[in-house]
Amino acid sequence: MIRLAANLSMLFQEHAFLDRFAAAADAGFTGVEYLFPYVHSPEALRTALNENGVEQVLFNLPPGDWAAGERGLASLPGREAEFRDAVIEGLRYAAQLDCSRVHAMAGLLPEDADARTQAEAREAHHATYLANLRFAAGEAAKAGRTLLIEPINTRDMPGYFLSRQDQAVAVLEAVGANNLRLQFDLYHCQIMEGDLIRHLERLLPHIGHVQIAGVPERHEPDIGEVHYPAVLERLAALDYRGWVGCEYRPAADTRDGLGWGRDYGLQP
Numbered sequence: 338m339i340r341l342a343a344n345l346s347m348l349f350q351e352h353a354f355l356d357r358f359a360a361a362a363d364a365g366f367t368g369v370e371y372l373f374p375y376v377h378s379p380e381a382l383r384t385a386l387n388e389n390g391v392e393q394v395l396f397n398l399p400p401g402d403w404a405a406g407e408r409g410l411a412s413l414p415g416r417e418a419e420f421r422d423a424v425i426e427g428l429r430y431a432a433q434l435d436c437s438r439v440h441a442m443a444g445l446l447p448e449d450a451d452a453r454t455q456a457e458a459r460e461a462h463h464a465t466y467l468a469n470l471r472f473a474a475g476e477a478a479k480a481g482r483t484l485l486i487e488p489i490n491t492r493d494m495p496g497y498f499l500s501r502q503d504q505a506v507a508v509l510e511a512v513g514a515n516n517l518r519l520q521f522d523l524y525h526c527q528i529m530e531g532d533l534i535r536h537l538e539r540l541l542p543h544i545g546h547v548q549i550a551g552v553p554e555r556h557e558p559d560i561g562e563v564h565y566p567a568v569l570e571r572l573a574a575l576d577y578r579g580w581v582g583c584e585y586r587p588a589a590d591t592r593d594g595l596g597w598g599r600d601y602g603l604q605p
């Protein structure tokens with residue numbers, strides 16, 4: 338069975354953030370996710386979840402200075418103390434929101450380096466990433482949470498350290514923590530690698546969360562080059578039990594664009 342979560346950072350932007358929970362529930366979503374909760378108190382978010390009967394399924398750890406262009410801390414050499422604080426803060430919210438999954442964004446490689454310096458930077462980021470993820474997975478395990486890593490396409494996020502599925506699997510295997518899993522975003526995978534159904538089949542044992550969007554515009558799943566009915570049918574046949582996050586930018590009004598989700602319980 339496909340369980341859809343509304344990504345409230347992208348969907349229902351017709352409403353103020355705390356009103357998006359009601360809009361999502363009204364449209365038939367039973368779960369919600371978003372990028373970052375931190376400008377709101379956990380109490381206000383908890384109330385929005387309770388009042389609307391929806392489950393918090395995912396959010397991201399603090400990513401560093403997002404407004405200044407930072408995209409996560411997990412692989413950044415020299416920022417380990419900040420990363421540890423981010424883990425503690427993220428897990429504090431996860432406890433209050435009863436959220437099973439948190440995503441640790443990897444961060445960006447340095448710009449403008451020559452090939453040799455770039456290779457050295459990559460090595461340093463990799464070592465930092467493994468050490469930080471070991472720490473974070475340990476803390477998440479104590480709190481009963483799953484930690485996720487997500488390959489992101491480098492067209493949307495140039496320089497992002499984690500961009501391919503095989504790189505993510507190598508990291509998961511190197512860290513070797515049961516509660517460290519893959520956030521498999523089919524939009525990013527289609528842009529970088531394609532072959533979505535074979536990727537799903539191969540990666541299933543590692544997957545802790547799935548996200549979808551149309552490609553290439555990141556609009557509704559029924560707009561663009563990916564035939565999502567076939568992909569979601571395969572995902573259900575594989576007996577995937579997790580959530581599918583709807584992480585797309587609606588082409589127009591969110592509710593008007595939900596027709597693609599009728600077969601999965603949504604009400605346009």
Ligand SMILES: O=C(O)[C@@H](O)C(=O)CO
Nearest residue numbers: 397440487489522548584
């Ligand atoms: O795919 C994405 O963009 C998100 O899932 C995310 O966490 C980082 O922006």
Ligand SMILES: [Mg+2]
Nearest residue numbers: 487522548584
């Ligand atoms: Mg995503």
